[in-house]
């Protein structure tokens with residue numbers, strides 16, 4: 001096994017032959033990763049998607065993959081990462097030699113309302129997975145556990161500076177604290193037991209299949225329905241945005257060339273204030289689907305005029321509404337990703353303007369997906385999160 005000190009690529013792995021277990025593969029990034037592996041690489045092995053299907057998991061994200069590869073190179077196993085025996089059974093049955101661990105509770109606002117699920121899934125669930133790996137993989141060098149983490153573990157930046165792989169952890173929300181704890185456990189298993197692990201800490205993703213509790217898809221869908229576009233606080237919090245397919249490519253490169261024991265930061269190098277993001281979404285929508293032709297806004301304007309509310313809504317921008325801030329809202333994230341660029345040759349392929357256009361077009365072209373996702377549990381969450389902010 002590599003001792004983690006070398007900068008050369010790892011030649012041990014043969015991804016073309018690998019059996020990969022993807023946890024959380026029915027979620028936003030996991031489903032994009034599975035599609036990326038089958039569609040954009042020469043991967044010929046098997047992917048097993050292990051997912052509990054929480055509110056955030058959606059098999060509609062993978063209909064095309066199921067049709068093309070289901071029962072041949074792609075298998076879905078419904079299960080909880082907290083279920084040790086089930087994980088062990090699946091890893092054994094499919095002779096898994098690579099685990100890519102996405103499964104998590106991922107929404108900061110939900111972690112503020114209910115931190116328990118975050119501790120259980122993100123910390124105890126990760127612990128279970130590395131325990132199974134340790135038990136089944138002892139002494140093997142053709143295996144790899146890749147842990148997907150976030151830039152949020154590093155805390156909050158002021159106006160300047162960046163997060164490096166060496167930046168001290170300083171998580172501030174129950175979500176980021178639970179991710180930080182899981183990172184520490186994974187790293188400890190490398191040092192203590194020699195489990196061949198890699199970790200990546202990525203900035204904010206956006207793209208197709210993003211669950212509309214998160215800023216970008218929420219704003220797209222609310223705007224199309226003529227609903228308020230909620231901006232927390234002063235709207236000047238900064239996030240570093242990365243198109244999801246670029247994240248998937250980075251993970252693929254880490255699996256192929258990454259060094260066991262190493263951590264890789266992945267970022268968009270695309271810092272934006274939230275209010276800028278919301279305004280950009282409004283501008284793109286205005287071009288693709290002008291507000292004046294949108295029946296939802298026309299109905300809204302008719303209702304406003306009946307109620308003598310002044311000012312017709314002329315554009316999507318008029319829906320922007322500043323609301324009560326998120327408690328402990330991290331001010332700025334900015335990733336330095338020189339390491340993965342220099343050592344593995346990764347770079348971003350999508351700029352924000354085009355990535356956002358493609359994302360909005362995806363939501364406009366996938367009305368059935370949107371309808372399915374917004375039914376049921378979603379409506380209850382929107383009520384709970386936004387009722388107190390207005």
Ligand code: NAD
Pocket residue numbers: 023024025026027028029030050051052053054055056057058079080081082101102103104105106107121125148149150151179201202203204205206211
């Ligand atoms: P998501 O919420 O869209 O998907 C999470 C998936 O995990 C869902 O399919 C869900 O059903 C599954 N899951 C949850 N609990 C489970 C359990 N106990 N057992 C099995 N499956 C379970 O999340 P995402 O945005 O795709 O994020 C994926 C990973 O990437 C997470 O680990 C997250 O912390 C990390 N990350 C996300 C972003 C981002 O911008 N979305 C950025 C950096 C890192």
Ligand code: TDX
Pocket residue numbers: 106107108109149150151152203204205213214215216218230231232233237238239274326
């Ligand atoms: O309605 C909103 N209004 C608003 O102003 C929502 C949902 C969010 N925001 C703000 C909060 C953040 O500053 O927008 C920014 C982005 O918010 P989210 O989309 O909730 O993402 P964030 O909290 O930054 O976390 C995301 O990126 C890092 C993912 O959800 C995490 O899983 C990932 O680790």
